[in-house]
Amino acid sequence: xxxxxxxxxxxxxxxxxxxxxxSLLSFRIGAPLLLVFLCVGLVAGENGLGRIKFDNVHAAxxxxxxxxxxxxxxxxxxxxxxxFRAALWPATALATGGVVVTTAVVAVPVHFLxxxxxxxxxxxGAILSSTDxxxxxxxxxxxxxxxxxxxxxxxxxxxxxxxxxxxxxxLALVGLLVSKGPVSPVAIGMEFVTKFGIGAAAGMxxxxxxxxxxxxxxxERGLQPLAALSLAMALFAATEEMHGSxxxxxxxxxxxxxxxRINAPETMRRFQxxxxxxxxxVMFLTLGLLxxxxxxxxxxxxxxxxxxxxxxxxxPLAAWICLLPYGFSRNETAFVAWVGLRGSVxxxxxxxxxxxxxxxxxxxxxxxxxxxxxxLSLQGWTIGAVARFLGQIVPKRIGPVERLELEIPGARHxxxxxxxxADSLVARGQRLPxxxxxxxVVRDRxxxxxxxAKGLKPGDTVFLFARPERVPHLDRxxxxxxxxxxxxxxxxxxxxxxxxxxxKDLALLYGLPVEPADHEMTAADxxxxxxxxxxxxxxxxxLGEVELIVRGLSWNDHISEIGLAVEPTRIDAPRxxxxxxxxxxxxxxxxxxxxRA
Amino acid sequence: xxxxxxxxxxxVIPNLRATSKKQALQDLAKKAxxxxxxxxxxxxDVLLERERLGTTGVGNGIAIPHGKxxxxxxxxxxxxxxxxxxxxxxxxxxPVDLIFLLLAPxxxxxxxxxxxxxxxRLLRDKGVCEKLRGTDNADALYALLTESPASRxx
Numbered sequence: 001x002x003x004x005x006x007x008x009x010x011x012x013x014x015x016x017x018x019x020x021x022x023s024l025l026s027f028r029i030g031a032p033l034l035l036v037f038l039c040v041g042l043v044a045g046e047n048g049l050g051r052i053k054f055d056n057v058h059a060a061x062x063x064x065x066x067x068x069x070x071x072x073x074x075x076x077x078x079x080x081x082x083x084f085r086a087a088l089w090p091a092t093a094l095a096t097g098g099v100v101v102t103t104a105v106v107a108v109p110v111h112f113l114x115x116x117x118x119x120x121x122x123x124x125g126a127i128l129s130s131t132d133x134x135x136x137x138x139x140x141x142x143x144x145x146x147x148x149x150x151x152x153x154x155x156x157x158x159x160x161x162x163x164x165x166x167x168x169x170x171l172a173l174v175g176l177l178v179s180k181g182p183v184s185p186v187a188i189g190m191e192f193v194t195k196f197g198i199g200a201a202a203g204m205x206x207x208x209x210x211x212x213x214x215x216x217x218x219x220e221r222g223l224q225p226l227a228a229l230s231l232a233m234a235l236f237a238a239t240e241e242m243h244g245s246x247x248x249x250x251x252x253x254x255x256x257x258x259x260x261r262i263n264a265p266e267t268m269r270r271f272q273x274x275x276x277x278x279x280x281x282v283m284f285l286t287l288g289l290l291x292x293x294x295x296x297x298x299x300x301x302x303x304x305x306x307x308x309x310x311x312x313x314x315x316p317l318a319a320w321i322c323l324l325p326y327g328f329s330r331n332e333t334a335f336v337a338w339v340g341l342r343g344s345v346x347x348x349x350x351x352x353x354x355x356x357x358x359x360x361x362x363x364x365x366x367x368x369x370x371x372x373x374x375x376l377s378l379q380g381w382t383i384g385a386v387a388r389f390l391g392q393i394v395p396k397r398i399g400p401v402e403r404l405e406l407e408i409p410g411a412r413h414x415x416x417x418x419x420x421x422a423d424s425l426v427a428r429g430q431r432l433p434x435x436x437x438x439x440x441v442v443r444d445r446x447x448x449x450x451x452x453a454k455g456l457k458p459g460d461t462v463f464l465f466a467r468p469e470r471v472p473h474l475d476r477x478x479x480x481x482x483x484x485x486x487x488x489x490x491x492x493x494x495x496x497x498x499x500x501x502x503x504k505d506l507a508l509l510y511g512l513p514v515e516p517a518d519h520e521m522t523a524a525d526x527x528x529x530x531x532x533x534x535x536x537x538x539x540x541x542x543l544g545e546v547e548l549i550v551r552g553l554s555w556n557d558h559i560s561e562i563g564l565a566v567e568p569t570r571i572d573a574p575r576x577x578x579x580x581x582x583x584x585x586x587x588x589x590x591x592x593x594x595x596r597a
Numbered sequence: 598x599x600x601x602x603x604x605x606x607x608x609v610i611p612n613l614r615a616t617s618k619k620q621a622l623q624d625l626a627k628k629a630x631x632x633x634x635x636x637x638x639x640x641x642d643v644l645l646e647r648e649r650l651g652t653t654g655v656g657n658g659i660a661i662p663h664g665k666x667x668x669x670x671x672x673x674x675x676x677x678x679x680x681x682x683x684x685x686x687x688x689x690x691x692p693v694d695l696i697f698l699l700l701a702p703x704x705x706x707x708x709x710x711x712x713x714x715x716x717x718r719l720l721r722d723k724g725v726c727e728k729l730r731g732t733d734n735a736d737a738l739y740a741l742l743t744e745s746p747a748s749r750x751x
Contacts, residue, residue, distance in 0.1 A: 425690050494717040495661070496688045497651035505650055509665060511706040545710050551688075561688075562651070567714035 011052065015044055019281045032380030034135050034343060037281050038373070041288015054289040057354045064348040067283035068163065069236045069250050070229070074276040075133045075160040076254025077269075082557065083153040084255060086534045091157035093322035094336070098158070099165045101321060102129040102340075105314035106306065113302040114367065120360070123173040127350050127368050128310055130166030132343025133159040134280050135376065139341070139383050146394045147387055149536025151332050154323075155339050163345050164248035168195055170349045178356055198244025200252055206235035207256025215263050224264060225271035228257060266407040266414075280344070287347045291369050299363070303370035310371060311378065315340035320579050327532055329581060330574040331390040337579070338386050342375040391571040394538045395491050398479035405471070413465040421480040422458040429455075430477055435470065438462040469555045491538065491571060493549045493563030499524035501562075510566070512544045523548060524559040535559050540572055598711040600719060601743045603674030603699065608632055609742070610677040611735045613696075618685045621677070622648075622662060625698045629675050633700065635668060640700065654687025658730075659720045660696045663713060669702040672712050676742060678729060695720065695729055 019040045026033040044050030054060075103125035111121035136159035140152055147155075172191065176183055210231045214224050232250050240246040262268060319337040328336070350368035354361035387393045402419035420427050432438065440463040441453035456462060466474060497506070503526050504519035506512055518526060527548055530541040534557065540549040547569055552561035580588065610628060615621035626641035633640075643664035647653060654660045675698040682692035697716050701709040719725060719742070728741050 428690075430690055490721075494655060494713065495651060495653060496655075498649075501650040505646075509647065509650070510710060545707060564651075566710045566717060 015040065015050075015285055016278070016281055018044075019285060032135065032376050033138060034132075034280065034284055035373070035376040035380060037284035038288045038376070041285040042291060042293060043288075044285075045289045045291065045293070047293040052289060054286075057290070057351050060286050060290045061348065061351045061355055063286050064283050064344065064351070066233070067279035067286075068345060068348060069233060069247060070279040071134050071276055071283075072160060072163060072247055073229070073232045073250040073254040074272045074279075075137055075156070076251040076256075077258035077272055078137070079156060079160060079255055079258065081255075081259040082534075084157055084259075086150070087153035087157040090154050090323055090326040090328070091161060093325070094154070094158040094319065095162035095165050098318040098322045099126075099129040099162055099169060101318035102310070102314045103169060105317060106310050109306050109309045110367075113305055114299075114363065116360070119173065119177060120358075123170065123177065123353065124306075124364055124367065125314075126166060126169040126173055127352075127364060128306075128342055128346050128371055129169065130162040130342075130345050131155075131159045131340050132345055133163060134276075135159075135341040135343040135380065136339060139339070139380060145384050145387060146396070147335075148392050148394055148538045150328075150533060150539070151335050151339075151392055154336060158336075160251050161248075164196070164199065164245045164251070166345065167247055167349065168192065168245060170352060174352050174356055174358070177358055194243060195245045196248060198242055199239055199246065199248030202235060202239040202242065202244050203249035203252025204256055206231065206239075206249060207253035207260075210235075210253060210257045211260040211262055214257075214268075215261075221264065221267065225268050228268065229271075229275065261412070264407060266405070283344045283348070287344060287369070290351070291365070295362070295366050296370060299366050299370060303367045304374060306367060307371040307374035307378075310342070311340070311375060316578070324582055324585075327581065329572060330576060330579045330584075331392065331572060333579040333581075334576050335387060335390045335392045338379060339383060340375075341379050342372045344372075346372050390575055391573075397492070398476050401475045401479045403471075403475065403478065405468075408465075412467055414468055414471075415463060416466050416471060416474065417461055417463045418474070418478040420456050420458050420460045420462065420478070423480050425477045425479075426456050427458050432464075432477065433473070436464050436466050436474055438464045467555075473555060490565070490569055491549075492551050493547065493565035493569070495564040495566070496551070497523050497548070497562040497564050499559045499562055506564075510544075510546055510564075512546060514543070523562050527559060527562065538571075540565075540569070542568065542572075598708065598715050599743075600674070600715060603672055603712055603716070604676060604739070604742060605632075606736065606739045608673070608675045609735045609739045610675070611733045611738055612680045613677040614680050615683055616681075617683060618648075618693075621679065621683060621685075621696065625662070625675055625677060625696065628677075629673065629698060629700060632675070633669060633673050635666060639666060639668075640664075643700075644698075648686075652686040652688060654685035654691075654693050655717065655720070656687055656689040656691065657723070657726065658682060658687075658691055658694050659726065660685050660687065660693045661699065661713065661716055661720065662696065663699040663701070663709075665701050665703050665705065665709065667703045669700060671702065672705060672708060673700045674698065674712070674716070675700075676738065678733065678738060695726060 019037045022036045022040055023033055026036045042048055044052050046053045103122060106125035106128050107118065107121035110116050110124040111118055116124060136155055140147055140155060172188055210228050213231060214228055219227055232253055235253055236246040236250045239249040316337040319333055323333050323336060346368050350365040353364040402421065404417045406415040408414055426432065438450040441448045441450060441456065442461040443453065443457065499522060501523045503514045503521045503523060506523065507514035507519070527541055527550060528535055531539055535550045535553065537550055537553060540547050545567070547565040549563035549565060550559055551563040554560040613621065613624060615624055622644050623641055626637050626644060629640050630637035643666055644662050647662060647664045653662045677696045679694040679696065682694040685693035687693055697720060699712055699716060701712065725741065729738060732738060
């Protein structure tokens, strides 16, 4: 008994450790990390080197569900309300309509290539219909690239919120296949409304409860994140018991908790980070172990074809249709279409047909697994290159910063420390803003007050209090100078304009076609109106021969710096002949009508 | 649009001595007045007005002040290499030591933008800037401005 226990501990911890170590390899060769975890599971499995036999679908489904709940709570927790609000409608369209479109389109190749019935094919489509929150989050955040705000926000919110929809659709289709009876669309519609209504309501209520518990109960510091987590898990289960969507509930609860003034947010965040990593690793390992590579060849080419349809037809179509009403540019839509990574959720859902004992249950799992492998490798590996190609990457404007942050319990400010670098702006005499008065300067291991230090010298470390949202502004002052690369300076335009500059002055000076009605507008107001959405850094609007570019945002998200490119930068020039915007479609229709007339 | 269309050897100042942005602009306006025959004050005012819309210090120690004047018959360029870098309220807050001044007639429209793009592209070339900083000979500076590959039309 004891011996077998030790063996089990050895195997489990060994696999987790192996996954963690292989993450180093992933960074080295740029392979998507989640793919690496999945492969560790495969290698350890019964056909791999490890020869571990694991075929307990019940256990796998339960482990996977718990892990997914943790991941969704965390992705909600890390999504700022600003991101959420900016992306709410396009992301909701993608998470609902997009899931349905993907399901329908993917069902076609499944039906013809795998000889599934139509309902079974739709189930396969639903299984593959959601993008993976973990994969998308990881690639957008940790991948070392800064993707422009609008698409980043949309993709993040979508990937967190489409899992509940895919799960709902899969469960509904499984239910249909099991019951075999006639089911009215009204019943499914009602089910949808109750599931998501209860899920969202429970999520908001539960999120509030979590904040209250963490802030008011006076737990030991180390227990705080655990309290939040256990409450989130309880919320998940309770919502499911009430026939609501537990996954939606934990995502919403995470969103509420992450955006509330919760105590010790850094501690919470760090704990969440670690736990989410663990959840990812465990989930991918479990799913990798459950798969049997010996079964793959029989489904190889069919799965490849399904993956191709999913990546090149279903997802682009879904992205295009869903984003059409929101005025996304062609490049933006193209990028959203490409970042439709499938991941653990699809594999997890593919366990369901086995779980309820559908005929061909195992086939769903094998096909889903292979499609996920293809998606993770193809899309995961190319995401940076594609983002660059589509002009969706914001180049870095500041050099490295030596900064440490320390949260202060119960305060909105945090303690920030910077080491002064020789070529930074402050070292060259730039003054700090009034709200960032240094409290302490450490020089040669001696501490001085800001007054006694008489200015800042390279090598000093300053400590100051600042609100977290203002830290990026400080970063600029303390960063070492990083001269902009040629391509980057083109991204932000040639000249700087004051946000308050009047359009009539610009029109006069550069001969721009500004409407007389807009003459009294400031450049910033004009940009915001022309963009039609919250401005993000790098957003640009062409005007005659020039382009106006959002160079910087203040801490409260107003445009603080505008760039002027005196020749077109072509950053936003459409790179693909597809994904026409609404205006372009209208123009095309008009041309076509004229031809016919 | 070529740099040679904008600037003559006489319009290159190899070692301008200025201590402030205002003084540099004043000195440049004076020199521009000599070349174009326009009023120094009018040129200076136009340049100041442009700076009010946003700094023309484009970063990396470079400034491209510019403006439009009604009484001009063509585009004029003026280049100055500063003896000591000065604060110019540049976007990267770096002090400026290379200035290319561009003046355009009121009617210039697209040519004005083309000329600005040309100058901006030339001075974005780090190699060119390094060489410009390395010499204080007016003829050599003129040659660098007009003969580097980046100064020819792309």
